[in-house]
Amino acid sequence: MRTTYFNEKDVILSVNDYNYLSDNISETFNISYGIDKNFLYGCGISIASILVANQGTSLTFHVFTDFLTEDVRNKFSKLAQKYGARIIIYLVNCDALKSLPSTRNWTYATYFRFIIADYFAGKAKKVLYLDADIGCKGSIKELIDLQFTENEIAAVVMEGNTAWWGKRAETLHTPGLAEGYFNAGFLLINIAAWNAEEISKKAIEMLRDPEVTSKITHLDQDVLNMLLVGKARFIDPKFNTQYSLNYELKKSVVRPVNDKTVFIHYIGPTKPWHLWGDYPVSACFLNAKDHSPWKDDALLAPKTAAQYRYCAKHQLHQKQFVKGILSYVLYFKKKITK
Template identity: 85%
Template sequence: MNQTYFDERDVILSINDYNYLPDPESGAFDIAYGIDKNFLYGCGISIASILFANRERRLTFHVFTDFLTDSVREKFAALAKQYQSRIVIYLVNCDRLKSLPSTKNWSYATYFRFIIADYFAGKSEKVLYLDADIGCKGSIQELIDLRFADDEIAAVVMEGNTAWWTKRADTLSTPGLAEGYFNAGFLLINIAAWNTAEISRKAIEMLRDPDVVSKITHLDQDVLNMLLVGKARFIDPEFNTQYSLNYELKKSVIRPVNEKTVFVHYIGPTKPWHLWGGYPVSECFLNAKHHSPWQDDALLAPKTAAQYRYCAKHQLHQKQFVKGILSYVLYFKKKITK
C-alpha cells in the first residue's frame, strides 16, 4: 500500500511535458531533479551530460522546480527534441517546505526529493534522484538494470570514511551509521518500498522535531541516513564521485575522477557552470554544455561577495592575474557595501 505525505493535487501547480521519445508510449528510465532557480542552468547541463553519454537509452527526466520562465521551457523542450528524449517540468507549491530547517548552503529546495518520491507512488518502480551539480561521463545501464530486494528502499553511495561514519553515528544517536553513511545527492529510489515505509512522512516529522533538529547538520541527508539504516544498498562510488573544484586551489590534490567514473558530483560552492570553474575535471559538464541548447550561453559570473572571493582565488591560481586582482577589488567593494 502506498503511504504518501504529499498529495500531488496540493503541490503540483502545473506540468510541461516535452516528449520526443520514439514510440512515446513505451517505458523509459525515470531520472528526477528538485531545484530552485539558482540551479536551473546546472540542471539543464546535467541532463544534457546524461543524454550525451547514454544516447542509445530511453530516458525520461523530471524537473521539479518553483521557478519557471518561457526561456527555461524553450531550452528544456529543445534539449528533449535534440536527444529524442522526454523532459517533464513540474511547477511546485513549496509552502509546506519553507518552514523546515534551512541553511546558507541548503534552501527548502533540498526537500523536493520527498515530493518526488511521493509523486511517483504507483507510477514508477524506481526513480533516480540526482542533485543538479552532477555531471555524467559514462553509462547508466547498471542502474537501469538494478533490481531491488524486497527490504531495500534505495541504492546509495557511501560518503567519507569510517571515522566520519562513527562521528555521524554518535552525533545522530544512530549506531548503525557506523557501518556507512551516504550522500543524498544520488538516490536510486525503490518507490514502493519507500512509500510503504512512509519515508517522506517520517522525514518531515523528524525535521519538525526540535530534538532531531538540534542534532542534524546536513538536514534531510542526516534524516534519510537515520531512516534508511539497514535498508539501503551501497553501490560503487563511481555513481557518485564527489569532488570540490575548490580542491584545485590546494598545492597537492587527489582527484578521484577516473575512467570508471559515471557521475561526478561537484560539491562545494564552486560549480562547473561558474566562470572560474574551468578545470579538466569539469570537462564532462563543459562538453555537454557545448552539445546542448545552452552552448552559446555564458558561464555564470560572480554576483555575491563570496563568489567574487572564490573567483579571484581561482583566477590567480589559473594565472589570470589582472582578472584575479579585479575580482578581489570587486569582492572588497561588495563587502563594504553589504
Template identity: 65%
Template sequence: MTQKYFDEKVICQTLDYNYSAGGDSEKFHIAFGIDKNFLFGCGVSVASILLANPDAALAFHVFTDYFSDEDRGRFEALAKQYRTQIVVYLVDCEQLKSLPSTKNWSYATYFRFIIADYFAGKTTKVLYLDADIACKGSIEALIELTFSDTEIAAVVAEGEAGWWEKRAVSLATPGLSKGYFNAGFLLINIPQWAAENISGKAIDMLRDPQAMRRITHLDQDVLNILLVGKSRFIDKKYNTQFSINYELKKDTVNPVNNNTVFIHYIGPTKPWHSWGLYPIAQSFLQAKKGSPWHDVALLTPKNSHQLRYAAKHMFNQNRYFSGILTYLKYFLSKIFK
C-alpha cells in the same frame, strides 16, 4: 500499503516535452529537484546523461518552483534534440518553506520527498540526482538493478569509515558506522519508500526540535537515519564527489577516473561558474557544448562570497590581473553591502 505525505496538489502545473518514440513502460525515470539557481546546471546535467547513454530509453523529470519562458524554450529544445522526454513540474513550496534551511541548502532540497511521493503507484524505480552532477559513463547497471523486498534505496557512501563513525555518534545511530551516504544520488525503490512512509517520517523529524539539535546536514542526515540497514551501497563511481575548491589546495587527489559514471561537483564553486575552469569541469563543459545552453555564458560572481572564491581561483589559474580586479570588487562589496 502506499503512504504519501505529499499529494499531487503540490504540483501547480506540468509541462511535458515528449519527443521520444518509446512507451512509458520502457523508460528509466530520472528526477531533479531544483530552484532557479540550478536550472542551467540541470539542463546540462540532463544533456550529459543523454550524451553518455545514447541508446537508453529515458524520461527526465524536473521539479522546480521557477521556470521562465527562456527555460521552457531551452528544455523543450533539449528534449527535441535528443528525442527524449522531459517533464517539468511547477511546485507549490508553501509546505516546505517552514522547514529548516541554510545558506547552502534552500527548501528545494526537500523536493526529493515530493518526487518520491509523486511517483508512488506510477513506477517502481526513480533515480534522483542533484543538478550539480555530470555524467560520463553508462547507467545501464542502474537501469537493470533490482531491489530486494527490504531495500528502500541504492546509495553511494560519503567519506570513509572515520566520517561514518562520527555521524553515527553525532546522530545517535550506531548503524551509520557501517556507512553514511550522500543524498545527491538516490536510486529509489518507490513501492518500499511509500510502504514505510519515508517522506512523512522525514518531515516529522525535520519539524522535531529535539531531533534537529543533532542534525547538521538536514535531509541528508534524516535520510541516513531512516534508511540505516535498508539501503544498498553501490560503487562510488556512481557519485564521485569533488569540490572545484579543492583545486586551491596543494597535492589535491582527483578521484575521477575512466570508470567514473557521475561526477558530483560538491561545494560552492560549480562548473558553470566562470572561475571554475579546470580539467575536472570538462565533462560539464562538453555537455554544455552539445546542448541548447551552448551559447550561454558561464556565470560571473554575484555576491561577496563568490567574488572571494573567484579571485582565489583566478590567482591559482595565473590570471593575475582578473584576480586583482575581482579582489577589489570583493572588498568594495564588503564596504558597501
C-alpha cells in the same frame, strides 16, 4: 498500499511535458531533479551530460522546480527533441517546505526529493534522484538494470570514511551509521518500499522535531541516513564521485575521477557553470553544455561577495592575474557595502 505525505493536487501547480521518445518505446528510465531558480542552468546541463553519454537509451527526466521562464521551457523542449528524450517540468507549490530547517548552502529546495518520491507512488517502480550539480561521463545501464530486494528502500553511495561514519553515528545517536553513511545527492529509489515505510512522512516529521534538528548538521541527508539504516544498498562510488573544484586551489590534490566514473558530483560552492570553475575535471559538464541549447549561454559571473572571493582565488591560481586582482577589488567592495 499507496501511502504518501504530499498530495499531488496540493503541490503540483502545472506540468510541461516535452515528449520526443520514439513511438515504439515501451519502457523508459526515470531520472528526477528538485531545484530552485539558482540551479536551473546546472540542471539543464546535467541532463544534457546524461543524454550525451547514453545516446540510444530511453530516458525520461522529471524536473521539479518553483521557478520557470519561457526561455528555460524552450531550452528543455529543444534538449528533449535533440536527443529523442522526454523532459517533464513540474511547477511546485513549496509553501509546506519553507518552514523546514535551511542554511546558506541548503535551501528548502533540498526537500523536493520527498515530493518526488511521493509523486511517483503507484507510477513507477524506481526513480533516480540526482542533485543538479552532477555531471555524467559514462553509461547508466547498471542502474537501469538494478533490481531491488523487497526490503531495500534505495541504492546509495557512501560518503567519507570510517572515522566520519563513527562521528555521524555518535552525533545522530544512530549506531548503525558506523557501518556507513551516504550522500543524498544520488538516490536510486525503490518507490514501493519508500512509500510502504512512509519515508517522506517520517523525514518531514523529524525535520519539525526540535530534538532531531538540534542534532543534525546535514538536514535531510542526516535524516535519510537515520531512517535508512540497514535498508539501503551501498553501490560503487563511481555513481557519485564527489569532488570540489575548490580542491584545485590546494598545492596537492587527489582527483578521484577516473575512466570508470559515471557521475561526478561537484560538491562545494564552486560549480562547473561558474566562470572560474574551468578545470579538466569540469570537461564532461562543459562538453555537455556545448552539445545543448545552452551552448551560447555564458558561464555565470560572480554576484555575491563570497563568489567574488572564490573567483579571485581561482583566477590567480589560473594565472589570470589582472582578472584576479580586479575580482578581489570587487569582493572587498561587496563586503564593505554589504
